[in-house]
Amino acid sequence: MSSYARLRSTALELFASRGFQATGIRELAAASGISLATLYHYMDGKEDLLVRLMRESLGRLIDDARTVLAKVNSPVEGLAALTIMHVLAHGLRRTQTVVVDTELRSLGKENRDIIVALRDEYEELWRLQLAGGSASGTMTVPDARVTRLALLEMCTGVAYWYSDTGELGLDQVATIHADLVLAQVEARQEQGRIRLTDLDLPPITWFRELVLCEE
Amino acid sequence: MSSYARLRSTALELFASRGFQATGIRELAAASGISLATLYHYMDGKEDLLVRLMRESLGRLIDDARTVLAKVNSPVEGLAALTIMHVLAHGLRRTQTVVVDTELRSLGKENRDIIVALRDEYEELWRLQLAGGSASGTMTVPDARVTRLALLEMCTGVAYWYSDTGELGLDQVATIHADLVLAQVEARQEQGRIRLTDLDLPPITWFRELVLCEE
Amino acid sequence: MSSYARLRSTALELFASRGFQATGIRELAAASGISLATLYHYMDGKEDLLVRLMRESLGRLIDDARTVLAKVNSPVEGLAALTIMHVLAHGLRRTQTVVVDTELRSLGKENRDIIVALRDEYEELWRLQLAGGSASGTMTVPDARVTRLALLEMCTGVAYWYSDTGELGLDQVATIHADLVLAQVEARQEQGRIRLTDLDLPPITWFRELVLCEE
Amino acid sequence: MSSYARLRSTALELFASRGFQATGIRELAAASGISLATLYHYMDGKEDLLVRLMRESLGRLIDDARTVLAKVNSPVEGLAALTIMHVLAHGLRRTQTVVVDTELRSLGKENRDIIVALRDEYEELWRLQLAGGSASGTMTVPDARVTRLALLEMCTGVAYWYSDTGELGLDQVATIHADLVLAQVEARQEQGRIRLTDLDLPPITWFRELVLCEE
DNA sequence: GATGAATGAGACTTCATTCAT
DNA sequence: CATGAATGAAGTCTCATTCAT
Numbered sequence A, B, C, D: 001m002s003s004y005a006r007l008r009s010t011a012l013e014l015f016a017s018r019g020f021q022a023t024g025i026r027e028l029a030a031a032s033g034i035s036l037a038t039l040y041h042y043m044d045g046k047e048d049l050l051v052r053l054m055r056e057s058l059g060r061l062i063d064d065a066r067t068v069l070a071k072v073n074s075p076v077e078g079l080a081a082l083t084i085m086h087v088l089a090h091g092l093r094r095t096q097t098v099v100v101d102t103e104l105r106s107l108g109k110e111n112r113d114i115i116v117a118l119r120d121e122y123e124e125l126w127r128l129q130l131a132g133g134s135a136s137g138t139m140t141v142p143d144a145r146v147t148r149l150a151l152l153e154m155c156t157g158v159a160y161w162y163s164d165t166g167e168l169g170l171d172q173v174a175t176i177h178a179d180l181v182l183a184q185v186e187a188r189q190e191q192g193r194i195r196l197t198d199l200d201l202p203p204i205t206w207f208r209e210l211v212l213c214e215e
Numbered sequence E: 001g002a003t004g005a006a007t008g009a010g011a012c013t014t015c016a017t018t019c020a021t
Numbered sequence F: 001c002a003t004g005a006a007t008g009a010a011g012t013c014t015c016a017t018t019c020a021t
Helices: A003-017 A025-032 A036-042 A046-069 A075-092 A094-106 A109-136 A144-156 A170-184 A204-212 B003-017 B025-032 B036-042 B046-069 B075-092 B094-106 B109-136 B144-156 B170-184 B204-212 C003-017 C025-032 C036-042 C046-069 C075-092 C094-106 C109-136 C144-156 C170-184 C204-212 D003-017 D025-032 D036-042 D046-069 D075-092 D094-106 D109-136 D144-156 D170-184 D204-212
Strands: none
Touching (some): A003 A025, A003 A036, A003 A094, A025 A036, A046 A094, A046 A204, A075 A109, A075 A170, A109 A144, A144 A170, A144 B170, A170 B144, A170 B170, B003 B036, B003 B046, B046 B109, B046 B204, B075 B109, B094 B109, C003 C025, C003 C046, C003 C094, C025 C036, C046 C094, C046 C204, C075 C109, C075 C144, C075 C204, C109 C144, C144 D144, C170 C204, C170 D144, C170 D170, D003 D025, D003 D036, D003 D046, D025 D036, D046 D075, D046 D109, D075 D094, D075 D109, D075 D144, D075 D170, D075 D204, D094 D109, D109 D144, D144 D170, D170 D204
16 A cells, blocks of 8 residues: 555544544644655645545535446436435544534635535536426425435435444445435336336445446 | 633633634633633633533433423324424524534543433433334334434534525424424334324424524 | 631742742642632732742741840850740741742742842851851851851751651750860850850740741 | 664663653653653563663763773762763763753662662762872861762763853863862871872873763 | 655644733 | 633644655
């Protein structure tokens, strides 16, 4: 494992647990097993490191979302698939996603704009599913924006409370969330209410591999 | 407005926007209009100030939850009422609730334990509604714990994205969330699915007054 | 016990153990059982308190020295009597004497001059005995000043190492020091070397009462 | 002269004159000609600096005592040699020895224990001479412990009152103290009382070189 | 590539003291 | 007598960063 790879994961770990501001650059160096000055070979500054990590993480999320959407045939399927991917990503790549979610306020204006743009790009993919479902009458969405934000907050929250050591596996948590989301938008077909099991999605292991894939 | 009151609201403002770690005590003093040394008449230390604010906020939330629950006649009503109160509190007392939600990690073990205990006390009130609804068959709850956490994350999220200047008023946001929650648990009576308008709850203005009430 | 008396003894205790600089004015108030502001009814400032305590202590030492010298008939007796009194005072009024000995450097120039003058006044009484003994041939003093300072340092040192809980009582320590001093100056009469027991001094209980006397 | 060497001697100077507590680290940095932050490259904290200086000083004293004792043939010579060395060290390395003697109380328990152990190690060397002389009948020691402490206080005191600008040179002060000590223990051989000039010790210049030697 | 030394700015906190009540 | 509120100055220490080597 290279110095930079160690730095990367150490930084995510520390930023996610202590917070960006509370993480000293010396801690970072020590925990990464490199010297303080060497740290500056790998980054231009503390904020630059942060923004890089956030871009990588959000970029990955967007890529995965696109991969997932390429496999579906309807807004309802798209919404369910995004939910599963999102929950798995927030459980399996917890540190990354927490940092993105938490440390926007630690960025200067310029960097914040960059990250917000990426976040918007990601949320747009969710918006499209809700809009599509609403238009085709397969979802009931009281308010498009509020619903989208509510769903996202709910699914993102997994990163904060999920623990490997609990009774429930992450796959189940993801499945439950997909069902909650479908319930929330009252997803239906001609036959009536749709549950996750009614959909023709790739198996959860496929999602898991996608999300865990190192590159 | 007393020095302490000013300090209190300033601290909440700054902790919520910049973060606890990122807020210097000099800023705090300056923004409160008191001297740096005077600050220490009103607090024993930065963390003590934080924990005090968090206790007050959570204590208030618990009180309001109890007040609200005294007005309802069923788990479904209880859940809806809690949702409305929670969303209003997170929109109207945004700084408080954000600080509680965000800065747990800034506390030392002892203080963290205190706050976690309060938070658990609050969540227990939610758990009871879900358990009651599930037992009486008026709700479908795939997994009690996951559902509870998912709902809470969703409603808490309002504090992060709601803005007074948007199209939608907070009352509407609260109403929408209540409906989303009822949809999520598939709330029903003999007659079938229940929506918020089917319930016999106090008017939203009552909730608003409760949540805003200064004492 | 009056507030001031408590303050006095508390201050001596703290100044002697922690040091003047290391003793906070809040500690002082708390340990004296009075409020911070009330402290300033009893003193004009921290240094003023210190200098007052030092003056009292040195004044007392000078008085006792004069009392003692009024009882003797020769320089040798005078030296022995001063030694006994000095050792008893440094053992029984330890805090006072330690503060005087230790905290000269904490005084501003003006106050320091006052205390140094008192100290000189006290040491002059010792000098007179050594000079008298040397002149009359009852002592051998290699160098008057060095001898005086050496003896004083030796006797003053008792305040630092003597403990009530040790095997030896303070009376014995004082006696031993008197003998060491007589040996050091090779005190003698026509008959030869003189030891403490050869002298016609008041009993040690008389010294002890003098030193302990509250007024 | 390296930054650390300057810091070292500056710290000794300031700690000895103002006292440890009264010496601010800003003063320390300024007087050492380095920046406040650079100070912390050379020390872990103020107390750590103090304890390091004390350890060095006491270690040196112990080494010199051992060197000196290797040159003597009897307890009486040992006692005289220790006295000369001790007085020279306290006159020539005044700041070090004063700090050791004065600032024990400024140390926390752990550090204090370390320094007290070293001090005990040094005093043990004195104790051995007195015990040896007493056993062989070449000294009269009323009470072994009291005598030891009294002698040490006397000799240590030199650091407080000796000044280069006085009439007497330090060599003479050391010699006088050795004679006082011999008088105090009534050192003798078959022929009778022994004075310093009767002993076969290295010349005082040898002691002086030993004590001044930089390494 | 890697590092130890160095630093200005700022962190949190306590200091002795004053003053209106 | 006694006090709570208030403060400027100073306390110790850490921050992210630079640079010569």
